[in-house]
Amino acid sequence: MRTRATAEFERRFGAAPAFLVRAPGRVNLIGEHTDYNDGFVLPMAIDRDVWIAVQPRDDGRVAVHSLDYHETVGFPLGNISDEHSGWGEYIKGVAWALQEAGYSLTGWEGILASDVPIGAGLSSSAALEMAAARAFAAVSGLPWDATQMARIGQRAENEWVGMSCGIMDQMISAAGVEGHALLIDCRSLETRPVPLPPGTAVVVLDTSTRRALLDSAYNERRAQCEAAARFFGVPALRDVSIEQFEAQADRLDGVVRRRARHVVTENARTLQAAQAMLQEDAVELGRLISSSHASLRDDFAVSTDELDKMVTCTSNARSASAGCYGARMMGAGFGGCAIALIHTNSARAFARDVATCYRRSTGREAHICLCAATNGAEVMHHFP
Ligand code: ADP
Ligand code: MG
Numbered sequence: 001m002r003t004r005a006t007a008e009f010e011r012r013f014g015a016a017p018a019f020l021v022r023a024p025g026r027v028n029l030i031g032e033h034t035d036y037n038d039g040f041v042l043p044m045a046i047d048r049d050v051w052i053a054v055q056p057r058d059d060g061r062v063a064v065h066s067l068d069y070h071e072t073v074g075f076p077l078g079n080i081s082d083e084h085s086g087w088g089e090y091i092k093g094v095a096w097a098l099q100e101a102g103y104s105l106t107g108w109e110g111i112l113a114s115d116v117p118i119g120a121g122l123s124s125s126a127a128l129e130m131a132a133a134r135a136f137a138a139v140s141g142l143p144w145d146a147t148q149m150a151r152i153g154q155r156a157e158n159e160w161v162g163m164s165c166g167i168m169d170q171m172i173s174a175a176g177v178e179g180h181a182l183l184i185d186c187r188s189l190e191t192r193p194v195p196l197p198p199g200t201a202v203v204v205l206d207t208s209t210r211r212a213l214l215d216s217a218y219n220e221r222r223a224q225c226e227a228a229a230r231f232f233g234v235p236a237l238r239d240v241s242i243e244q245f246e247a248q249a250d251r252l253d254g255v256v257r258r259r260a261r262h263v264v265t266e267n268a269r270t271l272q273a274a275q276a277m278l279q280e281d282a283v284e285l286g287r288l289i290s291s292s293h294a295s296l297r298d299d300f301a302v303s304t305d306e307l308d309k310m311v312t313c314t315s316n317a318r319s320a321s322a323g324c325y326g327a328r329m330m331g332a333g334f335g336g337c338a339i340a341l342i343h344t345n346s347a348r349a350f351a352r353d354v355a356t357c358y359r360r361s362t363g364r365e366a367h368i369c370l371c372a373a374t375n376g377a378e379v380m381h382h383f384p
Pocket of ligand 2: 123124125126
């Protein structure tokens with residue numbers, strides 16, 4: 001991707017770019033549906049990234065060509081207008097939010113190439129926003145404050161593009177640390193890097209199904225969580241401990257009780273998972289990941305038959321008994337990807353066995369890839 005972006009840049013502009021920037025997609029090890037409850041998440045930046053080769057322009061315009069969409073988007077920084085033009089709105093939204101935050105921007109032109117799968121739940125949109133923010137920061141000489149830039153990306157997506165999302169995706173794409181996941185407190189935005197246990201790797205298992213009816217289900221879950229927080233008299237479910245929950249839960253309506261139980265226990269699991277990682281305990285981390293799946297399936301009711309079958313295949317697969325520590329559905333639910341924590345040595349056999357099992361039980365092809373934990377958005381090259 002890196003060479004795709006720079007080679008095309010050199011072909012079009014007849015010179016090397018001034019900067020080459022990248023920003024990664026992500027997986028979330030554990031902490032699902034906890035972000036909007038002010039809770040904890042544990043994502044990891046992965047070696048699938050959006051790359052942009054750029055050079056500054058002195059006419060205050062931005063022009064970006066996406067090699068993935070075979071399309072160029074251009075706009076003047078002095079008068080950005082929303083044309084509902086698809087992917088270009090993410091770049092415009094970042095420019096708008098940066099200017100709203102008081103930054104003075106320089107224009108640029110660039111070539112964009114990415115290998116973050118689009119719409120698969122690995123957050124290609126946040127990677128695009130953070131790559132654009134990194135490009136603006138590089139050409140305009142802005143300091144890179146990861147948390148501030150994540151907020152700007154989230155604002156671009158919420159208010160310019162019009163997609164409601166939490167801050168996790170932008171935060172991990174901006175602030176990831178190689179070899180580590182990042183424990184993020186979604187209330188304070190404090191982050192703490194925690195290392196992947198030695199000898200383990202994360203595998204993404206794409207069910208080849210995509211979410212449907214997600215918006216209404218998502219809004220319904222949010223409303224149920226808010227109702228539960230009101231019942232406990234706290235600002236968000238993050239403020240309810242497992243003990244408090246158990247003491248009063250029988251007075252809650254059955255469905256709301258199950259939704260709240262997922263969030264309360266998932267928050268606790270996420271903190272325990274970070275602890276397990278610090279203790280290099282892959283077995284405990286895997287156990288927590290698998291409990292997260294059961295909770296998302298039974299209490300939060302956001303899994304699907306395909307996601308459940310994929311997770312079952314990870315424990316059925318012959319090599320898995322030796323090499324898979326745990327697996328769960330990932331993301332908002334109703335389709336998309338699962339993840340598994342595996343022993344690095346068993347990666348190849350694991351992928352083969354899970355793919356076979358998934359094909360047998362669903363008739364669908366699984367897309368499986370092994371991920372490494374990478375840094376967040378960065379300038380890879382500053383050509384003199
Ligand atoms: P995801 O789960 O991948 O974040 P989203 O629907 O939130 O899915 O974001 C996908 C959108 O991000 C695409 O529809 C497109 O507008 C934009 N995007 C992602 N990757 C690229 C790319 N390589 N080039 C241009 N736009 C991209
Ligand atoms: Mg997205």
